[in-house]
Amino acid sequence: MIKYQNVSKQYGKDSNSALKNVNLEIKAGEFVSFIGASGAGKSTLLKMLIGEAKPDRGGEIWIEDIRVDKIKSEFMPYLRRRIGVIFQDFKLLPSRTVYENVSLAMEVAGANKEEIKRDVPKLLDLVGIVAKSDRYPNELSGGEKQRVSIARALSHNPILLIADEPTGNLDKANTYEIITLLLKIHNSGTTVLLATHDQEVVDKLKKRVITIQDGEVVLDQEVGMYYI
Numbered sequence: 001m002i003k004y005q006n007v008s009k010q011y012g013k014d015s016n017s018a019l020k021n022v023n024l025e026i027k028a029g030e031f032v033s034f035i036g037a038s039g040a041g042k043s044t045l046l047k048m049l050i051g052e053a054k055p056d057r058g059g060e061i062w063i064e065d066i067r068v069d070k071i072k073s074e075f076m077p078y079l080r081r082r083i084g085v086i087f088q089d090f091k092l093l094p095s096r097t098v099y100e101n102v103s104l105a106m107e108v109a110g111a112n113k114e115e116i117k118r119d120v121p122k123l124l125d126l127v128g129i130v131a132k133s134d135r136y137p138n139e140l141s142g143g144e145k146q147r148v149s150i151a152r153a154l155s156h157n158p159i160l161l162i163a164d165e166p167t168g169n170l171d172k173a174n175t176y177e178i179i180t181l182l183l184k185i186h187n188s189g190t191t192v193l194l195a196t197h198d199q200e201v202v203d204k205l206k207k208r209v210i211t212i213q214d215g216e217v218v219l220d221q222e223v224g225m226y227y228i
Contacts, residue, residue, distance in 0.1 A: 001028040007059035018044045020215040031186045033194045033202045036212035042195040051076045084153030088165040090145040092137040099133040102152045109156040123151040143174030163194045
């Protein structure tokens with residue numbers, strides 16, 4: 001489903017390389033964790049899938065039969081509608097309610113009023129926050145905010161869900177709940193890519209783990225270590 005072919009990235013002539021000749025393949029339906037220290041290159045790999053970063057000359061990024069690094073800018077919104085993205089800092093609209101944050105994402109993606117009315121409650125129920133549909137982001141805990149962002153990411157039924165440090169601002173209890181939710185989404189058939197620096201999170205997942213260090217893949221384990 002996803003292929004990184006000879007992917008390198010340097011952000012300036014005098015800077016260190018963010019990525020160095022990365023070659024990876026990820027199958028549809030996998031749950032893959034990218035682990036590494038801050039600045040290792042995890043986020044750059046994920047940003048390339050949505051066109052926010054491009055590989056240096058010679059590298060290729062593929063999602064199914066689409067070469068992402070060569071896609072024309074006018075077609076990028078259509079590709080992004082097939083991808084859900086969750087961020088560490090939630091990126092919710094503070095002036096809109098929980099319901100409105102999700103409904104607006106559906107509206108932008110082209111959903112009609114009937115679809116929005118039907119699907120938003122289902123999405124909020126899926127992530128366990130339907131009871132707070134009328135609350136604003138400043139009335140929510142960090143874990144609740146992340147649940148809203150997950151609902152929003154799922155609002156256009158993506159084939160791929162990217163989670164970039166989704167538990168970085170959460171305590172252990174909320175971290176566990178969010179990871180459990182990501183597993184639930186994965187079990188429904190969605191491919192999930194998780195970037196994290198939290199070894200404990202990865203160990204609990206028992207899924208494929210790709211370790212990034214100084215821009216290079218140093219380890220690719222089909223099943224990560226598990227010792228809780």
